[in-house]
Amino acid sequence: MTSSGERNQVLGVRDLVYAYKTADGDLEAISNLSFRVDEGEFVSIVGPSGSGKTTLMKILAGLLRATRGSVEVSGKPITGNVPEGVALVFQDYSRSLFPWMTVEGNVAFPITRRGLSAGEVAERSRQSLSAVGLDGFARRYPWELSGGMQQRVAIARALAFRPRLLLMDEPFASVDAQTKADLEDLIASVHQQFGTTILFVTHDIDESVYLSDRVLVLSAHPARLLLDREVPLSRPRDQVATRELPDFVHLRSEIAGLILRPGHPVQGADPVQTR
Amino acid sequence: MSTPTLRRPASPAASRIVPALKGLVGFAAALAVWQALAGIGFVRPEYFPSATTVLGDAISLLGQPGFTLQVLATLSEMLLGLLIATVVAVPLGILLGRFPVAYRMSSLLVEAMRPIPALALTPVAILLFGLSGATTISLVVWTSLWPVLINSVYGMHSVDRVALDTARSFGLSRWSALYRVALPSAAPFIATGVRIAIGIALAVAVATEMITGSGSGVGAWIVQASSGGSLVPVYAAAVLVGLLGYLLNFLFERIERRLFRWHLSYRKEAS
């Protein structure tokens, strides 16, 4: 990254370690992880299953405490407490939405009683639902909707929150391929429209390249940073055309090589940039 | 992806012993509070005896045939009633669960009869059966019938249609599909119904014996005992009958767990 100097850092992770206690002593799931995410950036973290991606997300959201190292959100260190202005979209939409609230209720819930008037809350909810293409579904219940639509509700809830940092943990891993493509384009357009800073976790290499400005590649057991790379693709991107571009194909195979054949660096792969 | 939570792998023995120990701590704490409250002495000890007095009396009761035989009488009446109720309710429940028409036609009848508390029928039972064990049994049957019936119907409704269709497509006849597919998948629900019935059946059996005062059963024994000046035997009997109910439930749960280990669905059952 060359332009990073002028941009505001939203998330700074330094020397992060997370270790489980087991019968045979401590087992590191995350090992000395350092990276940063700047304002307005769309950064993906891609890594094999079991690379501690969800654990990392939980630490960043304040749900888990890191064993060592520091995490700063907007310059404020988080230590076990929940950072202000961070929203998290889970993979399991059906269990993270509240089934006893309507779609609108779910979206409005986190922003109610935060000094906003009822009218402002309603307006923000409406806007967010509109942004994810759910006009007219406000009064429905989440369980009346398809999986893809439920995940849209979760995204709308996060948008209404106006987070400084939006964390997304494999958000499209449990929907069908067509829905997944739709949701990818949705989140890309939302990113453009709202300028939201997004940290997106996935195990899908194509998805990470297609969506992001920058890709972080993690290793498995324990999670280490293997690659931190800008995505040299212009926006807006297209599900078909972008994926055929040489830059896309090249970056994808580079990442695939790192993940699928660990220990055999692909020709031309840059050394890890730690910023 | 779910967070991998690695825990110290507990041995099967430890995983059973630790909760049991915790439960015992709870019991010990309750007994200590009881003992302390009784020790303050704001109530006459005949009416509010200490835990040690009651436990001592309970242990001596266990050696008295005059008590244990009554408990056995109640237990056998209750179990017989439960058995009759199950034998009647399960086929009925399967019928109602299998045929929506039958279910719809009987629903109001069931809804009208179900809320009649068994004890309200005590006088009818006395008229029909006199002051005998049959009165107790008949009321246990009445009270156990409904949870078993409702849960059997519920179990049949929750049978996986795909499983049933698969069985049929493999050439199983209607009856063997019912017998081999529907019945096994409904069985855990039926068992839940029986377990709910056990809880209330014991209460109804004891209550009937108390009302009829026929001289048989632990209910009659308690009425006798409470007519003396001291409540200690009543407390002791409560402790022992409670233990009996607890053990019955515990045993049944163990059998259930053994039989239906394959049953994965989370059952929104009532404890």
Added chain:
Amino acid sequence: MAAPTASRSVTARRRGRSALRWVMESAILLVVLVALWQLVTSVTHPLYFPTPAAIWGQVMQAWFTPSGFSTNILPSFERVTLGWLFAVVVGVPLGFAIGRVRGLGAYLTPLMHYGRAVPAPVVLPIFMIFFGIGNVMKVLFIAVGIIWPILLNTIKGVESVEALQLDTATVYGIRGSRRLLHVELPAALPDILAGVRISLALAFVLMVISEMIAASGGIGYQILQSQAQFDILNMWAGIVVLAVGGVVFNALLAAIEARVLRWHRGQRREAL
């Protein structure tokens, strides 16, 4: 997934018509049986089984009159309602408190299972010594006897709230009473209401036995007295009144449940 295009008025009308059909269908067996009973008893005149018409006449004459209602029916249902409310008001918050303290349930639930296993009638003599045979005793007896399923189900409900729902609340900074009332309580409500439903059935049983043993008045007392005086008609009338009361209470609870758990039913229906 529900078809979002279905017009509401059409479905409502269809639902109305099918509801009527449903009521008529579901009444068939009840009507047939009562008719059969009427037919048989009016011919054979069995000693212990009066005709349904006669029983209903007695109900209207002796029970559903202003004085019958206030002296016999009201006290009984008052006891049930108060004892039940008492158990809910104490049991739900207590169960909630226990369920929220992680690990506490493991110490206390076996004790509560034991409490539930003690058949309440056994301790009736103790309640009579302490509180006499009046209303206070009966209400307390019912409350203590039925609190266990409420406690146990509430604890179970609170302990089994989805971790992801709690995490979501945490991430969005929802704490304190808002978290309790809008996340934990609704999530535990299906379990809590299951306990409340069981306890209602139990409350009726305990009301009847407390009235039969600690005789002073009420439906249970009247039923037993009638039998002792060989007033078979009035005995049956009392039973019918109890059944009607039970149906009414059940229906009320079912209506409340249907209202507050609409989401739960819908969700489960979609999951099937």
